[in-house]
Amino acid sequence: MPIEDLMWVEKYRPTELDDLVDQVAIKQRLGLLLRKKAELPHLLFAGPPGSGKTTTAMIIAKQLLGERWRDYTLSLNASDERGIDTVRHRIKTFARFADRVEGVPFRLVVLDEADETTADAQTALRRVMEENSELTRFILICNYSSGIIEPLQSRCAIFRFQRLDEASVTDHLKSIAKKEKLKSPGDAVFGAIYEASGGDLRQAINLMQAASASGELTSESVKAVSGASVKARVAEIVETAIGGDFEGARTEMVELTRVYGIPERDFLKFANEALGGMKVPDMAKAISILAEYDFRLVQGSQPELQLTAMLAQLSSLKRKAD
Ligand SMILES: Nc1ncnc2c1ncn2[C@@H]1O[C@H](COP(=O)(O)OP(=O)(O)OP(=O)(O)O)[C@@H](O)[C@H]1O
Ligand SMILES: [Mg+2]
Structure with missing residues (x-):
């Protein structure tokens, strides 16, 4: 089964503005803006997690660009490299490409978690937005608008998403x-x-x-599922990995992080706590593996990949000891 059907958050992700829960003022303002597609300004969505920002950006992309919206949309999120090189090369190249066809007024760049973009990259983005505004619109998404430099904010129509009641x-x-x-x-x-x-x-x-x-x-x-048992499941996964069953540990980890939505760093924290009470062939090595991946997660590399690699390393301890 594709992951979209497996996970209810995807299965029930709204595909029309009207289906969005709450956010009444936003739906109304956007509805008005979408009537004159060609005049759409750049947009900035700010607000708490799980309030509908990314969903709204996807809905707008579909409404503006039609069936083939994916061909004309560049979506970047936290797992993509977000330094100045990305702005200079990927975004700029995409934004200045002139291939609009009937019914596609412009290209769209959706920069999710834009507040994670470095300050000099944001400064570079400012010029890219200006130079290509005939051809390309930007949607910047963030939790806090304070993470976005002032000159970028002032180029966008700002929409503040509310925490859902x-x-x-x-x-x-x-x-x-x-x-x-x-x-x-x-x-x-x-x-x-x-x-x-x-x-x-x-x-x-x-x-x-x-x-x-x-x-x-x-x-x-x-x-x-909301508290203590998550800890217990992490402990189980670590135990599985330490026991040498990498595939088993990996499958459970993916389920836990995706479906239960537990943050990867919490996974590490619980894993560390669990290690304390376990019999491990080489405890010092196991702990240094955890520390290494804790560092990598802070660096912002792809979290699921990092945890997978960590489980692989933990499970290889067993093979070495045998
Ligand atoms: N306003 C909403 N109406 C209906 N469903 C919503 C709404 N907000 C969130 N959801 C549900 O939660 C899921 C995640 O929403 P979305 O990706 O839009 O959140 P977000 O605001 O971008 O959060 P984050 O800041 O964590 O990226 C959606 O797939 C949908 O199922
Ligand atoms: Mg989002």
């Missing part, structure tokens, strides 16, 4: 629960999910999926 999150979760034919859980369950996810709808949906995976969706199953 409990009623909207609950309604949305209920509609998904119905489509997934979950046995109708009580309101307390949704309250618990909201509590644990703090208005982050991605996290709320992931949590509901994880909590119902084991059978019934109850307050207990929500509690089980």
Whole structure:
């Protein structure tokens, strides 16, 4: 099954502005702007995680550019290199290419997590935006607009996404629960999910999926997947890797980070705690492996790849000891 169908966050990602939960003012303003496509300004989306920023950018791309929107859109996110070279080469080359056809008013550059872009790269971006504004529009996405240099902000129409409130999150979760034919859980369950996810709808949906995976969706199953049990599962994965079963450990890790949505650095933190209580052939080596990957994650390389490599190294300790 493709990952899009496996994960409810993707399966139920809205494809129309009207389907977006909440964000009423944003939908209204964007709706107006989209009536005159050719006059669309550059856009800046700021707001908390899981509030619909990336989703909205995808919807706009489809509405503006039609079926073949992917051919005319360059999407960069945190896993892409974001220094000045990327701006000078990839973005610039893409933005100045003149191939607009009937129905495609311009190319689109979507820079997700733009606040992670270095300051000199942002400065370079400013010129690229100016020089190519006839041909290309930019959508910058960030959590905090303060991470975006002032001259870039002033070139964009700014949209501030709000943290979703409990009623909207609950309604949305209920509609998904119905489509997934979950046995109708009580309101307390949704309250618990909201509590644990703090208005982050991605996290709320992931949590509901994880909590119902084991059978019934109850307050207990929500509690089980939202805290302590994640630690226990990380410990299991580390144990599997240390036992030499790399493939097994990897599969479980991917499920845990993607479906449960636990951040990769938390994975490492829990892994470190778990190591303490384990019998390991070469403890010093195991800890230095963890430290090495902790460093790499901070450096911002592809997190899933890094954790996979880490599990490979841990599982090779066993082979060496045998
Ligand atoms: N306003 C919303 N309406 C409906 N679904 C939403 C909304 N916000 C988030 N979601 C759900 O959460 C998932 C993640 O949303 P999205 O990628 O748009 O978040 P984001 O604001 O870009 O977060 P981040 O800052 O973490 O990148 C979507 O696939 C969708 O299922
Ligand atoms: Mg996003």
